[in-house]
Amino acid sequence: MRKTWARPLRSAGYLLGGLPVAVATVVALPLLVLPSRARAWADWQRRRAGLLLGGPVLTRPAPPPGGPRAWWRRMRTDPDARRDLLWLPTQVATGLPFGLAALLCLGNILTGVWAMTLWWALPAQAVPKLLGDVPVTGWAVALTAAPLQIAVLTALAWWGGPPLARAQARICLAVLSPSAAQRLTRRVELLTRTRAEALDAHAAELRRIERDLHDGVQARLVAAAVRLGVARESLGGAQRDVAELVREAHEEIEEAMTELRTVVRTAYPPILADRGLGGALAALAAGCGVPAWAHIGDLGEIPAAVEAVAYFVVAEALTNTAKHGRATRAEVRVQRTGTGLSVQVTDDGIGDADETLGTGISGIRRRVLALDGSVLVTSPPGGPTTIAVEVPCGS
Incomplete structure (x- = not known):
């Protein structure tokens, strides 16, 4: 039952909430044209629209502070700033009629309930009237016209409210969202930044490998080569075969060290560090x-x-x-x-x-x-x- 009523109630809340927002936009328009306040006001509306439509809305950085000259420069160079200002009249143009429609629907439903149940307790000069200027002066009208008005308006709110609220939310996001070209530009900027971060991480890893090779593997190879050199010099003629094997091992280790130094320099030149x-x-x-x-x-x-x-x-x-x-x-x-x-x-x-x-x-x-x-x-x-x-x- 809760899920059944959840969508109409959320839609009614969104439409009714847009009415005071539109009125506040008209009243506070001189203040809202400032970049920082227009951005905050617009982002609040984007979050409301995103919650209704069930989609994520990316936050935007606040505009930098500045005087009139900086404000005018942002109007000329920043598409987001122009969209924020464009949203102000759009909010009034959508929030007022949509909100008034929801308010009239809800108000007349409550009027029907009041007329159906409490008409008899009211003085004659305060007789409630239904849509069409129909006065409720007896039980016949109270139990026929009032329930009919409640049923029709409830059905209208049930079926018409959610599409109307979604339409207003989509208009909000359409006006305040960047164009396809701007989204592509921002995506490229993000990919460029993440790639640069990945390259930095890769370079740091290469530096670590270079240090490990230089301080670990290469140092051990050098020590082994020194020992083999000493052994080669100390072996006599009777041990010529062993001396030959030691000589070959010594030369192979020296070649391996040369190749290792080449690999290290290719991976990340130690001189940079x-x-x-x-x-x-x-x-x-x-x-x-x-x-x-x-x-x-x-x-x-x-x-x-x-x-x-x-x-x-x-x-x-x-x-x-x-x-x-x-x-x-x-x-x-x-x-x-x-x-x-x-x-x-x-x-x-x-x-x-x-x-x-x-x-x-x-x-x-x-x-x-x-x-x-x-x-x-x-x-x-x-x-x-x-x-x-x-x-x-x-x-």
Whole structure:
């Protein structure tokens, strides 16, 4: 029985609640046009509509404080702010007629109940009247017209109230909800932020693996290699076979350590943790096969994933310069550009770099595009060659 009456009662409460809200909107309109109050008022209506329709309604951040100039700027640039203001007249246009319809229906049901049961106790000048201006002056009218009015209006409220309330709630959410393009934009922003967080977590895990390999596995391999070296030197000619086996084991361990160092540097360069991005790039330039200069700006705080990509870009570009470019000098420029990081490597070599020949440019492009960055390679025949990379640093 409760479930049977729950939906009509919720609908009646929503419609009747919208009437004073609409009146308050008209009365307090000068105050509600302020961005923060319009947002709070609109969000309250969105929550009411969401509760009626049974769907979740995402909360929105409160607008930043500011004066008239900031308010006008938000009206021009923030679609949510414009929707909040648009909802004010829409609330009045829907809340008043829908709420009055629910109030008249409920009021006439109560009037019918009152006329049917208490008409006889009222003085003659206070005779109750039903719809159609029908006076209740005797039991015949009280027991026929009044119950008919109650039944008709109850059926109308039962069947017509929920659709009317849902229509008003849907209008509210339609006006206050972002468009499909804006929802897509926000979804992309969310995915970009979560991907950046995942990349940061991945970089932190790589740093942990690097520390474990460096402090654990690699240290043990070094100790084993030292012991094998000592054993190899101490074995005499009579034990030549054993010495040969020790020599082979010693060499294999040294090769394994070399491969392990390569894996560690590929996973996450330890120098980034030791010196930071600026120091690591300066070390790359100092160790380049041709004279190279590093110009590092004020980088600020950079996500670990972006640091690793920037280091890889410079390392690959300088390797190409030394091995294939026939250059006599190279320059590395790294700086912050708003919410991004700009990396540019230029050399005075022969140019004509071809990405399809395995020069490392394709690897640079893959890593940069994984962070929604951009890569521009300028390498005309005769040079110079410039690799310019932009990587977003924001979440």
